[in-house]
Amino acid sequence: MKVCFLRNRSFSVLCVLILVLVVFQVKPAGGRIYIDVNSPLQAKIPIAVPAFRNESGGVANQPLAKNMADILSNALSFSGYFQILNPAVFLQDPNKMGVEKEAIKFSEWRFLGADLLVRGSYRVQGDRFELLINLFDVINQKLLLSRTYNNPLGSVRDIILRFADELMLELTGELGIFHTQLAFVGDATGQKEIYLADFDGSNIRQLTNNRSMNLSPNWSADGKRISFVGYKRGNPDIYTIDLVSKSIERISMRPGLNIAPAHHPLGGKLAATLSFTGNPELYLLDVRGQILKQLTLSWAIDVSSSWSPDGSKLAYVSNRAGKPQIYVLDVNKETTTRLTFEGDYNTSPAWSPRGDRILYTGLHDGNFDIFMISPDGRDLRQLTGGEGNNEEPCWSPDGRLILFQSDRQGARTLWVMQANGTDQRRVRLALGGTQSEPDWSPRLTKAAP
Amino acid sequence: MQKSRAWIFGALMLAMLLVLSVSCAKKKVTMEAEPTQEMTAEQMEAQQAAQEAAAAREAQMAQKGEAEQQREEAAMMAEEARKRAFVEENIHFDFDKYDLKPKAMMILDEKAAYLREHPEVRVLVEGHCDDRGTNEYNLALGDRRANSAKNYLVRSGVAESRITTISYGEEQPLCMEQTESCWWRNRRDQFQIR
Numbered sequence: 202m203k204v205c206f207l208r209n210r211s212f213s214v215l216c217v218l219i220l221v222l223v224v225f226q227v228k229p230a231g232g233r234i235y236i237d238v239n240s241p242l243q244a245k246i247p248i249a250v251p252a253f254r255n256e257s258g259g260v261a262n263q264p265l266a267k268n269m270a271d272i273l274s275n276a277l278s279f280s281g282y283f284q285i286l287n288p289a290v291f292l293q294d295p296n297k298m299g300v301e302k303e304a305i306k307f308s309e310w311r312f313l314g315a316d317l318l319v320r321g322s323y324r325v326q327g328d329r330f331e332l333l334i335n336l337f338d339v340i341n342q343k344l345l346l347s348r349t350y351n352n353p354l355g356s357v358r359d360i361i362l363r364f365a366d367e368l369m370l371e372l373t374g375e376l377g378i379f380h381t382q383l384a385f386v387g388d389a390t391g392q393k394e395i396y397l398a399d400f401d402g403s404n405i406r407q408l409t410n411n412r413s414m415n416l417s418p419n420w421s422a423d424g425k426r427i428s429f430v431g432y433k434r435g436n437p438d439i440y441t442i443d444l445v446s447k448s449i450e451r452i453s454m455r456p457g458l459n460i461a462p463a464h465h466p467l468g469g470k471l472a473a474t475l476s477f478t479g480n481p482e483l484y485l486l487d488v489r490g491q492i493l494k495q496l497t498l499s500w501a502i503d504v505s506s507s508w509s510p511d512g513s514k515l516a517y518v519s520n521r522a523g524k525p526q527i528y529v530l531d532v533n534k535e536t537t538t539r540l541t542f543e544g545d546y547n548t549s550p551a552w553s554p555r556g557d558r559i560l561y562t563g564l565h566d567g568n569f570d571i572f573m574i575s576p577d578g579r580d581l582r583q584l585t586g587g588e589g590n591n592e593e594p595c596w597s598p599d600g601r602l603i604l605f606q607s608d609r610q611g612a613r614t615l616w617v618m619q620a621n622g623t624d625q626r627r628v629r630l631a632l633g634g635t636q637s638e639p640d641w642s643p644r645l646t647k648a649a650p
Numbered sequence: 651m652q653k654s655r656a657w658i659f660g661a662l663m664l665a666m667l668l669v670l671s672v673s674c675a676k677k678k679v680t681m682e683a684e685p686t687q688e689m690t691a692e693q694m695e696a697q698q699a700a701q702e703a704a705a706a707r708e709a710q711m712a713q714k715g716e717a718e719q720q721r722e723e724a725a726m727m728a729e730e731a732r733k734r735a736f737v738e739e740n741i742h743f744d745f746d747k748y749d750l751k752p753k754a755m756m757i758l759d760e761k762a763a764y765l766r767e768h769p770e771v772r773v774l775v776e777g778h779c780d781d782r783g784t785n786e787y788n789l790a791l792g793d794r795r796a797n798s799a800k801n802y803l804v805r806s807g808v809a810e811s812r813i814t815t816i817s818y819g820e821e822q823p824l825c826m827e828q829t830e831s832c833w834w835r836n837r838r839d840q841f842q843i844r
Contacts, residue, residue: 393821414821417786430789436816437789458793458817461786474790479797481790502790518787524746525787546746548784562784569783592784638785 245284246372247314249339250274251295252288253321253332262325265357266296269321269332272361276379279401280369281601281619286315300335307342315339319368328354334364336371346371369599378597382642383604384408384418384427385615389634395429395442396636400597402615402628408442409449417638419471421464424645426488428452428462428471439473439490452490457481463506463515472496472506472515483517485532496530497537507552507559509576516540516550516559516576527561529576540578547572551595558620560584560594560603571605571622584622591616595641604628606637613637733843736764740838741799745780748794750802754839758799761841762806773808774842775799777817780833781826785819792817799839814844 250273252266270288277283288295292309299305300322310318321334329351336346346368350360362379369377378400387396387407395408395418409415414432421427421441428441431451439453439462453459457476464471470493474481483496483503497503501521508515515530527540527550541547546564553559556576563572565583569590574581585591589609596603600620607616610627613635618625630636739761741754750758765771777796779788796815804810825832 414818416789416821457815458789460789474786476790476793476797479801481793502787502794504790505784505786518784520746525783546783548787564783590782 246282246316247284247286248277248317248319249286249291249310249313249315250277250288250319251291251298253323253334254296254298254300256322257325262323263296265323265325265330269323269357269361270295270319272358273319273321273365275401276362276365276377277368279617280365280377280379281624282369282373283317286313300333302335302337302342302344305337305342307337307339310339317345325354330354330357332360336368373599375599376644378599378602378644380646381598381644382424383615383628383639384420384642385639386416386418386637387632387634389632391634395427396632398628398630400641402630405630405632417461418640419462419464420640420642421471421488422466422468422643424643426464427640428464430460430462441488452488453486454490461505463508466508466510466512472508472517474504474506483515483530496532505549507550509552510554510556514552514576516552516561518548518550527559527574540574540576542578543572543581549593552576553596553620554598554600558600560596562592562594571603573620573622582622584618585625588625593638595639596620597641598643604639604641606639615639732764736761737841737843740840742834743795743837743839745833745837746783746791748777748791748798750798754799755802758802759806762803762808765803765808765812766806772812772814772844773803774844775803775813775815776822776840776842777815778822778836778838778840779820780836781820781823782833783820785821789817789819792819795837795839799841 250270253269255263255266274285278285290313292313293306298320300320305318305320316339318337318339319334320337321332323330323332332350334348335344337343338345348364348367352360365379366377369375381400383398383400383402385396385398386393388394392412393414393416394410395415397406397408398404408427409429409431411431411433416430418427418429425445426441426443428439430437431440434451434454436454436456437458437460438451439459440449440451442449453473453475455475455477457479458481459473459475461474462471463473470485470487472483473486475484476482480500481502481504482498483506484492485494485496487493496515497519499519499521501519502525503517503519506515506517513531513533515532516527517530518525519528520526522539524545525548526542527547528537529540530537540559541561541563544563544565547561549562551560558573559576560571560573562569565586569592570583570585571591571594572581572583584603585605585607589607591605591607591609594603594605602617603620604615604617606613615628615630615636616625617628739757741750741757743751743754765773775796777792777794779791779795793815796817800813800815803813820836823836824838825835
């Protein structure tokens, strides 16, 4: 199917025509519409990322040429927007190929099927490297983006990912997700602890180490803190860890449940489920854990909330009708509407960053799978099926990818898919045991201007 | 479950039998006569009678000591058995439910009786779920399951201050198989004496 798209030149030409019309005639705010991020069904764009050109001379620095191209290729591939062309089919030795527009043989790249081309060259000097990266529109033979960097050698990955973020900004009008992190629960040590990894599962760090049970990590909107549920003191309490100072504060320790923290998208407060009254209800807390407002009052369970991006509404789980279903609470108007009616068991809602979709986990034919619905209750779609249990979905900050847990290969592990349910793949985590309850950070650093 | 209950019943019966036999063996003991330097035949006779009485009392005492010890041991064992049953006997729930089934109420009746007889005992009720469904929802479900038992015990005359609850959701399963019998074992309240 994808191959068909790639080989369908008339389709590409049509796309380009539309692009030309949009970019040069209409000139909307932002101006960059190479990739429509609102359309998860858009075909992947074929991009060539040949090895970078080593201009330092000497073989010692040669491995960087492939490393840099690999870091960029893997990141772009992970984003779900691109089809990375196989370097084995390239017609020239990348180290002999020029980097400037005049040196690019666009017809050859068109022949190979590339719509976009990234060319980089670098020079190592002492413990620093100078880097030039150009992004070309192959079809229009146009330089789209050119960046130079001069940084310590230790920051190669960070710099390449910075370029990748800018590439996404150029093509979509929105930064990439390459400076984001995944928080999740892992039990590789025999106890459930909170872990962090980079967006692609690399660079794993264990965040808690208290040999008790730690659950439900949730990022603050500024990406500086993570709240989670810990049993360290013998009761499920909510803790917040400051990722800069590494200090951990216990913010809610009322009798009974203190669970399901959900930071407000505008910061300063969080929703959580507390059961000190004897029944699990949703509350709005300040970041110190003081109750600002009680959000639900029913005889039933109210839990697992997810904010709309503007912070005015809350999707959550309630079994007030006898079975767990998703409800939407308008926090200001204090009105509640039931969102899901299909199935007897729907939980763990996740509101999309754009606000137009809500993911949830539903029990269907004896298995748990991920479903997507509009906040008005329309357009219900099943995204996973027939492959084990798939649960706890969350969104990438650009709304293009969905991260979730699946037991399709036995133990629960983390998986990612496109927002339309395609391209389901396991996140590569060099970690034993199980991984569960993922939460995707907001963008953590802005790319350099 | 059935086995341990039968064992408790046996231990209780044994304890009751021993208590009965000891109370039958108890007899009033006669006072010992004062011995004198010079004894008449009558005195000799009396002394002999006294010695015999003492010996009899000693034998009786020995018999009573042994019985008492046995009685205490049996009582202790019965007590231990009740305590163990209190801790080991879980109550179970249907999937996604926290209402008490008739069998669960019978078990809770026994636990309430135990708690009424042992006012010094404090109890921790743990609510658990099977591993199907969402972890957070299961934490809430476990909380409701623990509170179902707590509320029943309170209604059965146990002071609320003696009962604390905790939910472990699906995090502490007793078994890992994906079968209904294993799921049933995991959907439970457990009881700890604190």
